[in-house]
Amino acid sequence: MKPGVKLPQVTFRTRVRDESVGGPNPFRWQDMTTDDYFANKRVILFSLPGAFTPTCSTYQLPGFEKMAADFAAKGIDGIYCMSVNDSFVMNKWAEGQALKAVKVIPDGSGEFTRAMGMLVAKDNLGFGMRSWRYGAIVNNGVIEAWFEEPGRCDNHGEDPYGESSPENLMKYLEQEAAVAAE
Numbered sequence: 001m002k003p004g005v006k007l008p009q010v011t012f013r014t015r016v017r018d019e020s021v022g023g024p025n026p027f028r029w030q031d032m033t034t035d036d037y038f039a040n041k042r043v044i045l046f047s048l049p050g051a052f053t054p055t056c057s058t059y060q061l062p063g064f065e066k067m068a069a070d071f072a073a074k075g076i077d078g079i080y081c082m083s084v085n086d087s088f089v090m091n092k093w094a095e096g097q098a099l100k101a102v103k104v105i106p107d108g109s110g111e112f113t114r115a116m117g118m119l120v121a122k123d124n125l126g127f128g129m130r131s132w133r134y135g136a137i138v139n140n141g142v143i144e145a146w147f148e149e150p151g152r153c154d155n156h157g158e159d160p161y162g163e164s165s166p167e168n169l170m171k172y173l174e175q176e177a178a179v180a181a182e
Contacts, residue, residue, distance in 0.1 A: 005143045008115030009034045012105055015087040027091075034112070037105060038141040041077040046135040046164055047107075047118065050127060051085045051093035055161050060133075061097055063166040068101030071166075074173040076137075078103065084110040084119070084130045107131070121154035135164035137172070145172050 015027040037043070046064065048056040064071075064079050071079060079102045083090060086108040094104045113119045113131045122130045135147040147168055149160040162168065 002146055003143050007034050007038055007138060007141050007143070008112055010107075010112045010115065012037075012112070013087060013108060014106060015091055032105075034141065037080060038138050040140055042075055042137070042139045042144070043078040043080060044071060044076055044135065044169060045080045045082060045105075045138050046133075046169075047082040047113065047116075047131040048133050048164075049083070049122060049130045049159065051083050051089050051104075052096075055133075055159050056083075057093075057097065059161065060165065061093075061099075061102065065097065065099055065102045067166045067170060070170060071173070074170070074177065076173075080105050082107050082112070082131065084108070084113050118148075118152070120152060120156070122156075124155040124157070133159070133161060133164050135169050137169065145169075147172075 010033070012032045014030050014032050016030045017026060018028045019026050021028055044064065046060065048060055050056060061081055064081065068079055081102050082105040084107050087106040090104040090106040107113050110119050110129050110131070118132045118134055119129055120132045122128065132152045133149045136143050137145040147163045149163050151160055
């Protein structure tokens, strides 16, 4: 992926809270498209190997949540976390992380991740097919800036993290603002 590339058009199967459903599990299915998430907005998209995994749950997701107001001050309209997990898992993870600002996108079958060229095998960890860790600033559905962890390959022995960190994306936005101010 690189700046200037339009995001793939897919439909995401999500579960949303709907009190009219009633009962102990008041959720319904709602299809969301790439355009629903990315059209007419400047957002951050970051993707990671899996919900509830150590680096994702300890650093990356909480870091973006903590810095959400700072990103908004730099002109970011939303922050999305994507993983090749189903909506049930992503919603439970979001609940456990007490997310207020970051929204999760379930890519259960990996269709979006595959179209992005970021689907990798993680069989060495018992995960199956998952997303390589990356971040992007997306403006109206087009990649503005791309932050990919080094070494993308199937069954990578490590879990690189740094390029797609919230701090690194913020550094880009600050440099962009400094150049615009000149």
